[in-house]
Amino acid sequence: MRLKGIFCYFLIFTMILTGCSGGGNNAPAASNESGANSDQTAETAVKDSVNFSINAEPSTLDPQKGNDLLTFAVHSQIFDTLVRENADGSLVPGLAEKWTISEDGKEIVFTLRNDVKFHNGDLMTADDVVYSLNRAITSTFTKRITGSMDKAEKIDDSTVKLVLKYSYGPILDCIATTNVGIVPQKAVEANEEGFARNPVGTGPFKFKEWNNGEKIVFESFKDYYRGEASIKNLTFKIISDKTSAAVALENGEVDVLLSPDEADRKNLIANEKLTYYETESNSFYFVSFNNETGLFSNKLLREAISYAVDRESLVMGALEGNGAPLESAIPTNTFGSPENFKGNQFDIEKAKALLAEAGYPNGLTIKVPTLYLKPTEVLQDQLRQIGIVAEIEQMERGAWLQDVYTDNKYEITVGSYSALVPDADQITYNRYHGDFVGGGNNMVRCNIPELNKELDLARTSQSVDERKAAYLRVSEILRDESVLIPLYSSMNGIAANKDLKGVQAHPVQRVYVYDYSWK
Amino acid sequence: MLRFIFKRLLMIIPVIIGISFIIFSIMALTPGDPARLILGESASQTDVELLREEMGLNDNFLIRYVDYMKDVVRGDFGLSYRNRIPVYDEVFARFPNTLVLAFWGITLSVLIGVPIGIISAVKQYSILDTMSLGAALVLASIPAFWLGLMLILLFSLKLNLLPSTGVETWKNFVLPSITLAAGTMATLIRMTRSTMLEVIRQDYIRTAKAKGAGERRLIFKHALRNALLPVITIIGINFGFQLGGAMIIETVFAMPGLGTLMITSVRMKDTPMVMASVLFVAVAVSLVNLLVDLLYSFIDPRIKSQYSKS
Numbered sequence: 001m002r003l004k005g006i007f008c009y010f011l012i013f014t015m016i017l018t019g020c021s022g023g024g025n026n027a028p029a030a031s032n033e034s035g036a037n038s039d040q041t042a043e044t045a046v047k048d049s050v051n052f053s054i055n056a057e058p059s060t061l062d063p064q065k066g067n068d069l070l071t072f073a074v075h076s077q078i079f080d081t082l083v084r085e086n087a088d089g090s091l092v093p094g095l096a097e098k099w100t101i102s103e104d105g106k107e108i109v110f111t112l113r114n115d116v117k118f119h120n121g122d123l124m125t126a127d128d129v130v131y132s133l134n135r136a137i138t139s140t141f142t143k144r145i146t147g148s149m150d151k152a153e154k155i156d157d158s159t160v161k162l163v164l165k166y167s168y169g170p171i172l173d174c175i176a177t178t179n180v181g182i183v184p185q186k187a188v189e190a191n192e193e194g195f196a197r198n199p200v201g202t203g204p205f206k207f208k209e210w211n212n213g214e215k216i217v218f219e220s221f222k223d224y225y226r227g228e229a230s231i232k233n234l235t236f237k238i239i240s241d242k243t244s245a246a247v248a249l250e251n252g253e254v255d256v257l258l259s260p261d262e263a264d265r266k267n268l269i270a271n272e273k274l275t276y277y278e279t280e281s282n283s284f285y286f287v288s289f290n291n292e293t294g295l296f297s298n299k300l301l302r303e304a305i306s307y308a309v310d311r312e313s314l315v316m317g318a319l320e321g322n323g324a325p326l327e328s329a330i331p332t333n334t335f336g337s338p339e340n341f342k343g344n345q346f347d348i349e350k351a352k353a354l355l356a357e358a359g360y361p362n363g364l365t366i367k368v369p370t371l372y373l374k375p376t377e378v379l380q381d382q383l384r385q386i387g388i389v390a391e392i393e394q395m396e397r398g399a400w401l402q403d404v405y406t407d408n409k410y411e412i413t414v415g416s417y418s419a420l421v422p423d424a425d426q427i428t429y430n431r432y433h434g435d436f437v438g439g440g441n442n443m444v445r446c447n448i449p450e451l452n453k454e455l456d457l458a459r460t461s462q463s464v465d466e467r468k469a470a471y472l473r474v475s476e477i478l479r480d481e482s483v484l485i486p487l488y489s490s491m492n493g494i495a496a497n498k499d500l501k502g503v504q505a506h507p508v509q510r511v512y513v514y515d516y517s518w519k
Numbered sequence: 520m521l522r523f524i525f526k527r528l529l530m531i532i533p534v535i536i537g538i539s540f541i542i543f544s545i546m547a548l549t550p551g552d553p554a555r556l557i558l559g560e561s562a563s564q565t566d567v568e569l570l571r572e573e574m575g576l577n578d579n580f581l582i583r584y585v586d587y588m589k590d591v592v593r594g595d596f597g598l599s600y601r602n603r604i605p606v607y608d609e610v611f612a613r614f615p616n617t618l619v620l621a622f623w624g625i626t627l628s629v630l631i632g633v634p635i636g637i638i639s640a641v642k643q644y645s646i647l648d649t650m651s652l653g654a655a656l657v658l659a660s661i662p663a664f665w666l667g668l669m670l671i672l673l674f675s676l677k678l679n680l681l682p683s684t685g686v687e688t689w690k691n692f693v694l695p696s697i698t699l700a701a702g703t704m705a706t707l708i709r710m711t712r713s714t715m716l717e718v719i720r721q722d723y724i725r726t727a728k729a730k731g732a733g734e735r736r737l738i739f740k741h742a743l744r745n746a747l748l749p750v751i752t753i754i755g756i757n758f759g760f761q762l763g764g765a766m767i768i769e770t771v772f773a774m775p776g777l778g779t780l781m782i783t784s785v786r787m788k789d790t791p792m793v794m795a796s797v798l799f800v801a802v803a804v805s806l807v808n809l810l811v812d813l814l815y816s817f818i819d820p821r822i823k824s825q826y827s828k829s
Binding site: 068398401 | 685771775
């Protein structure tokens with residue numbers, strides 16, 4: 001009969017569906033990338049080895065080709081810089097014993113140490129330093145860090161001069177990043193492409209092997225200029241699924257986990273065998289407007305939204321309270337961040353009034369493309385309170401980078417910035433200066449002469465107080481014009497076996513395994 | 520017979536061409552700039568443009584496709600956009616992990632699923648039957664992701680018997696294989712059961728029984744052989760799925776295989792890597808399908824003669 005036939009087809013259909021799902025094709029939020037490898041079993045964590053879990057694979061081990069924080073974290077085990085960042089964040093001599101900065105701030109002369117060896121046994125020379133600096137300057141990957149640098153010259157066998165294009169406030173911070181790591185000229189020139197897979201540096205850890213997608217293995221460098229590290233074997237394991245990584249940490253397969261998932265935070269803190277470290281991040285989330293074209297070229301509309309935003313609720317909703325509201329466009333842990341600064345405060349009545357003044361007394365509908373669903377959903381709800389209907393368009397990273405970030409085909413979006421170096425210039429200059437509108441820099445498309453002036457002043461001044469005052473003005477202008485709305489900073493976390501000492505969370509996710517030791 | 524095999528092998532070629540064209544178009548025509556993804560957010564647009572020129576991304580996509588295929592035919596799959604390593608080496612290095620995983624996944628599901636299905640059919644409506652049907656339902660409904668994590672929590676964390684990540688020893692493959700086998704097992708239980716039920720009722724079985732054949736001989740020699748055809752089809756199809764799509768298992772268990780490679784490469788718009796991985800899997804699946812068809816001929820002599828005729 002008819003019914004029986006239909007029923008049969010329905011059964012077959014269901015079975016086929018069953019077969020399909022059984023094959024493992026459902027993909028509920030499967031995370032990032034590659035896989036990793038389990039060296040030792042749970043109990044026998046050797047007392048001089050560290051297994052370090054990271055959630056993505058560095059694209060290269062060539063320091064002048066790295067451009068994301070995770071890659072820097074791995075590079076900093078292999079390479080050193082002329083100026084070194086100490087555990088407390090201060091800058092101290094590294095491969096350079098001392099340095100002098102010229103009156104106009106455009107030249108720095110470094111006196112080099114003469115006892116530094118590379119992993120291949122060669123002594124570090126001034127030629128290597130000059131070569132590395134120039135290589136960093138010409139690399140397309142490092143422009144944010146080396147944009148102010150012009151060229152490096154050798155003065156004599158222990159002195160090197162770095163010439164800048166303009167006096168640059170955060171220059172020493174930049175020199176302390178691994179993008180300007182010192183590499184051996186001979187080794188790189190012998191095989192430039194291969195260097196990325198087989199690096200040689202002066203750092204505390206010597207490269208041993210790299211199993212793609214699995215792990216990167218290092219051993220301590222015996223002739224390290226500061227003395228050999230306590231940790232003799234270091235393995236970075238690539239575990240992209242955050243839950244698996246947390247489990248691996250809990251059962252001892254890894255000893256440290258960088259950037260654990262929000263959801264695992266409470267469990268990891270409660271676990272007696274682990275210690276959880278965190279600090280406020282140097283990155284922040286914000287609402288960005290296209291100030292030039294479209295709906296939000298209307299300043300009153302931007303301002304209305306700035307009063308509709310409730311930062312506390314956003315932190316609760318998006319991060320379950322694990323973050324800090326941010327009032328200025330310069331994150332708290334960054335030089336230049338104005339103290340006790342207040343942005344426009346949450347005030348629904350004022351928001352509604354401004355909305356009416358802007359010409360939308362009955363509200364309006366807007367489209368919000370974004371990569372970050374959680375904060376945008378909370379924002380959507382907050383906007384609904386003043387009559388704005390926000391349609392969220394969740395995008396994939398590549399698409400967002402293309403359409404919103406580079407081509408600026410948007411009106412409003414929720415995005416995030418992080419600075420590679422904890423200085424305000426890195427997170428403001430290219431972002432808000434009129435000379436850099438569009439093209440993946442100034443995506444708010446603003447060009448405010450007074451703002452440009454302050455940014456230029458802050459960038460080139462050599463006076464700490466002058467720079468701070470300028471960045472205060474910058475924050476004020478960005479707030480008064482509602483160019484963008486800073487929302488909050490998340491926390492950078494790192495969880496480790498409680499017997500591993502020396503672990504620290506860092507605002508820019510720097511990792512210094514040299515400081516680690518087993519109790 | 521050999522002609523049949525040869526013809527089937529030839530047919531793989533248009534399949535490969537079709538798949539490569541589709542994947543290449545998708546990668547080329549969807550938004551997302553590989554150069555920007557390589558250089559990162561802080562790079563200037565001018566640098567990104569320079570890199571695009573260098574990588575040849577600004578050429579017409581058809582020209583790029585033809586160039587790519589010309590290289591492929593010579594065996595050159597190109598360099599990864601992301602980290603400049605030869606694509607072929609990378610894919611070839613990772614393939615064994617996925618292959619072993621898929622192999623054990625299928626083997627486990629067959630070794631457990633088929634016998635349970637047979638028993639279910641032979642003892643239809645008994646307790647065993649109901650239980651196996653229930654188990655099949657549960658296994659089919661559980662998402663692989665969840666099952667994998669639960670197994671890790673139990674065997675790795677609580678009992679500390681097996682490792683949770685990596686591919687070092689055979690121990691690393693136990694939990695992932697079980698997770699992968701679960702879904703296919705469910706299908707096989709039900710499929711084997713239903714085909715066996717159908718076959719058992721056939722006249723020739725009754726005849727054999729009347730002629731005095733024992734239970735064992737009846738089931739294995741007469742019934743199973745006939746029931747096996749649809750079951751083998753399912754095994755073949757699922758092996759293909761598992762080869763290409765053990766992505767979730769690989770992610771949960773942090774195993775460096777083709778699945779995770781594909782995910783990373785698609786995210787970074789690393790076209791050469793995506794193309795090579797997909798083509799690799801496509802060829803593997805085609806070969807497995809061919810094997811399945813050949814297996815038919817072993818099991819069913821009628822089909823064997825059909826192949827020989829064509």
